[in-house]
Amino acid sequence: xxxxxxxxxxxxxxxxxxxxxxxxxxxxxxxxxxxxxxxxxxxxxxxxxxxxxxxxxxxxxxxxxxxxxxxxxxxxxxxxxxxxxxxxxxxxxxxxxxxxxxxxxxxxxxxxxxxxxxxxxxxxxxxxxxxxxxxxxxxxxxxxxxxxxxxxxxxxxxxxxxxxxxxxxxxxxxxxxxxxxxxxxxxxxxxxxxxxxxxxxxxxxxxxxxxxxxxxxxxxxxxxxxxxxxxxxxxxxxxxxxxxxxxxxxxxxxxxxxxxxxxxxxxxxxxxxxxxxxxxxxxxxxxxxxxxxxxxxxxxxxxxxxxxxxxxxxxxxxxxxxxxxxxxxxxxxxxxxxxxxxxxxxxxxxxxxxxxxxxxxxxxxxxxxxxxxxxxxxxxxxxxxxxxxxxxxxxxxxxxxxxxxxxxxxxxxxxxxxx
Amino acid sequence: xxxxxxxxxxxxxxxxxxxxxxxxxxxxxxxxxxxxxxxxxxxxxxxxxxxxxxxxxxxxxxxxxxxxxxxxxxxxxxxxxxxxxxxxxxxxxxxxxxxxxxxxxxxxxxxxxxxxxxxxxxxxxxxxxxxxxxxxxxxxxxxxxxxxxxxxxxxxxxxxxxxxxxxxxxxxxxxxxxxxxxxxxxxxxxxxxxxxxxxxxxxxxxxxxxxxxxxxxxxxxxxxxxxxxxxxxxxxxxxxxxxxxxxxxxxxxxxxxxxxxxxxxxxxxxxxxxxxxxxxxxxxxxxxxxxxx
Amino acid sequence: xxxxxxxxxxxxxxxxxxxxxxxxxxxxxxxxxxxxxxxxxxxxxxxxxxxxxxxxxxxxxxxxxxxxxxxxxxxxxxxxxxxxxxxxxxxxxxxxxxxxxxxxxxxxxxxxxxxxxxxxxxxxxxxxxxxxxxxxxxxxxxxxxxxxxxxxxxxxxxxxxxxxxxxxxxxxxxxxxxxxxxxxxxxxxxxxxxxx
Numbered sequence: 001x002x003x004x005x006x007x008x009x010x011x012x013x014x015x016x017x018x019x020x021x022x023x024x025x026x027x028x029x030x031x032x033x034x035x036x037x038x039x040x041x042x043x044x045x046x047x048x049x050x051x052x053x054x055x056x057x058x059x060x061x062x063x064x065x066x067x068x069x070x071x072x073x074x075x076x077x078x079x080x081x082x083x084x085x086x087x088x089x090x091x092x093x094x095x096x097x098x099x100x101x102x103x104x105x106x107x108x109x110x111x112x113x114x115x116x117x118x119x120x121x122x123x124x125x126x127x128x129x130x131x132x133x134x135x136x137x138x139x140x141x142x143x144x145x146x147x148x149x150x151x152x153x154x155x156x157x158x159x160x161x162x163x164x165x166x167x168x169x170x171x172x173x174x175x176x177x178x179x180x181x182x183x184x185x186x187x188x189x190x191x192x193x194x195x196x197x198x199x200x201x202x203x204x205x206x207x208x209x210x211x212x213x214x215x216x217x218x219x220x221x222x223x224x225x226x227x228x229x230x231x232x233x234x235x236x237x238x239x240x241x242x243x244x245x246x247x248x249x250x251x252x253x254x255x256x257x258x259x260x261x262x263x264x265x266x267x268x269x270x271x272x273x274x275x276x277x278x279x280x281x282x283x284x285x286x287x288x289x290x291x292x293x294x295x296x297x298x299x300x301x302x303x304x305x306x307x308x309x310x311x312x313x314x315x316x317x318x319x320x321x322x323x324x325x326x327x328x329x330x331x332x333x334x335x336x337x338x339x340x341x342x343x344x345x346x347x348x349x350x351x352x353x354x355x356x357x358x359x360x361x362x363x364x365x366x367x368x369x370x371x372x373x374x375x376x377x378x379x380x381x382x383x384x385x386x387x388x389x390x391x392x393x394x395x396x397x398x399x400x401x402x403x404x405x406x407x408x409x410x411x412x413x414x415x416x417x418x419x
Numbered sequence: 420x421x422x423x424x425x426x427x428x429x430x431x432x433x434x435x436x437x438x439x440x441x442x443x444x445x446x447x448x449x450x451x452x453x454x455x456x457x458x459x460x461x462x463x464x465x466x467x468x469x470x471x472x473x474x475x476x477x478x479x480x481x482x483x484x485x486x487x488x489x490x491x492x493x494x495x496x497x498x499x500x501x502x503x504x505x506x507x508x509x510x511x512x513x514x515x516x517x518x519x520x521x522x523x524x525x526x527x528x529x530x531x532x533x534x535x536x537x538x539x540x541x542x543x544x545x546x547x548x549x550x551x552x553x554x555x556x557x558x559x560x561x562x563x564x565x566x567x568x569x570x571x572x573x574x575x576x577x578x579x580x581x582x583x584x585x586x587x588x589x590x591x592x593x594x595x596x597x598x599x600x601x602x603x604x605x606x607x608x609x610x611x612x613x614x615x616x617x618x619x620x621x622x623x624x625x626x627x628x629x630x631x632x633x634x635x636x637x638x639x640x641x642x643x644x645x646x647x648x649x650x651x652x653x654x655x656x657x658x659x660x661x662x663x664x665x666x667x668x669x670x671x672x673x674x675x676x677x678x679x680x681x682x683x684x685x686x687x688x689x690x691x692x693x694x695x696x697x698x699x700x701x702x703x704x705x706x707x708x709x710x711x712x
Numbered sequence: 713x714x715x716x717x718x719x720x721x722x723x724x725x726x727x728x729x730x731x732x733x734x735x736x737x738x739x740x741x742x743x744x745x746x747x748x749x750x751x752x753x754x755x756x757x758x759x760x761x762x763x764x765x766x767x768x769x770x771x772x773x774x775x776x777x778x779x780x781x782x783x784x785x786x787x788x789x790x791x792x793x794x795x796x797x798x799x800x801x802x803x804x805x806x807x808x809x810x811x812x813x814x815x816x817x818x819x820x821x822x823x824x825x826x827x828x829x830x831x832x833x834x835x836x837x838x839x840x841x842x843x844x845x846x847x848x849x850x851x852x853x854x855x856x857x858x859x860x861x862x863x864x865x866x867x868x869x870x871x872x873x874x875x876x877x878x879x880x881x882x883x884x885x886x887x888x889x890x891x892x893x894x895x896x897x898x899x900x901x902x903x904x905x906x907x908x
Binding site: 009010034046047055058084121126136155415 | 430432433434435436437438439440442443445447448451460461462463467468469491492493494495524525527528529560561614615616617618637642643644645646647648649650651652653656658664666667668669670710
């Protein structure tokens, strides 16, 4: 039975087969591609900073940051000011936050029989977009992070403005998502305590409980995080055992036979990426508690994504304090990137998980460019005896509606996947 | 009560950037009391994409986002067929973004005959010629939300918009992106030592800014209500134009030191004469940092 | 007096001045000398030019405009960059031949008497018309693929330095042949040096 899944930044087709009234297998099919990697070939390396944000309208900024880091990785050594690094991290965090709000109110709400709440989605995400635009000039689709730093200069007044956007967003979170002081939520290590509060998050979590869905959506319980920042830690977690030595070279991408999404694995295994993975590797107390109780189910996955909003908002405030605006925003690289014959890698934590870019520059132009998106990690279709992460999470479910919820709990991005 | 205007938002070969930019419109609550989407790629609607494709659902305005290719398939149906069906139904068509208008970034993708609805870059194409008269183009990668929303209101009110040769409302596209840029003085007085990461300087001379020859209101109505690319120090990339994306975007194309592309409508002789005059003078204020003496 | 008439008279004064400057030198020529050569009263002269410095500036603009117009005519022709190069060299040498005082003024007075021109003739303002046309010649040459893209002043110095040098040598009576006999070789050399 085929179901067209819509409004996941595009569409995907799920082809289910049932056995004994349960989903026995499911094939995930993304039906088109846009050949961004081919479009980049032969272009001036810096043009990738303009093309790549256009991979995706909702997480294009992560693609920008991944691009600039991959390009900078082509140098043996390149100096980037601490200020530029912080600004880049800030804007990337803002994008994650706007994404999570949109996903929660636009995607998750309707799946629980609630009316999609556009205004609650856009109120905080517009604030976060403003916070990005303050540095980047606009959102979506800025290219303000360039090789050597960022193009903007900032003033104390800008920081005051920025603080307003953040404070307003925090207020929104406290007034709508979870009716507690955000700092208290940050320190909370017990799911039961969260469940005794009020707010849209609790409403959703309770519905999972009431509907008896606490067991749904479990997969391999294997998580991986490649992107590092002042907040996120690199590492993998397998059945709660965390190790931090990872090697980008061990990531393998292989062509899928039926879909435009290539499948991605690390050391031959599929891993989940995204906020749940980040929380597991970082050992965030609240998510660890949820995981202890409900493993890698939709409950934990949804909680982890929403929890990341408040964590990032608070962390952002710390980052701002570290900003030294007297540092340069941009340091001109000693040699022009077009003069290099080199390759570069980058891994960035995008809203949906690890995003990887690989570039090869030769004779002043891009010789090849490879992008591995978070959705590829989570949704790629596996083979018969080794299912992909989302496939595994859907197998055994009773109906397609629940399967769609499980599928969308990964926050699927079709456009990213079909780059 | 008057009925709401019914809109079909159809995503083609796209990144969804316009759909998300639209969500940045500051007065959406009001918008939704005047308009409804029979389908939208993000916002919930009464009909599913499968309904749209399998049935003929009435709509007043068709919004197209993304580039069109002859062999591009949308939910198992050639996109061209869906476009034709709803172009016939709708009273007005708006191409949302540079991809839907000119082909944009994805003009270079590997499909057959990739283009916008009526233009392949600046070349007029006739595949959908029957609908030319009812089309308005809102270019931009992405569109500015106000530009789109106010155009929809103009359609609702039955206003005959004054359009340019690419069917773009002149109200937004007669201006250049240069208009209103906070770095204007550095351009006017030819102070050409721009460095990234500074409040001062103009990106036109060395860093590829296309503001003076790009049509758009970026510096008039601002982005996210607060800023613009050129104000922050990023060159205008010409994203509203048929030629987007050009090559080597962070470098100004020059011939023997003279910029190949000059402000729209300004003859080379006039530009060079004025440049020669202003370049002869040193304006202290514009040589110094804005805030430090 | 009509504006046209006044302009005509001004031009007459400038031409006479050019002649005298070339003959006696810039500093040795006075406003009364110029007035005398035109059979004008000194007082009347001042109706046209308030000072010798102002006159000097007007003259360089006049010379620049003269060349600018000539090169503009060449730029607007549908011919190759190679042919344009030859025509510009030709115009320059022809002028040196027919109106040597013009080139003389540019080389010996404008370029070497900067104190007179520093106020009001900053940078290349007073030779703007001429420089603009040379820019257009270069720009179009690069755009159509004939000339190599390089720094403007690099190319400008090569072109104008070479022509000025030849005229200077001629003025010093060092050149064995007439200037127009050098047109072919000089344009060949310039084009060869500038082309891709």
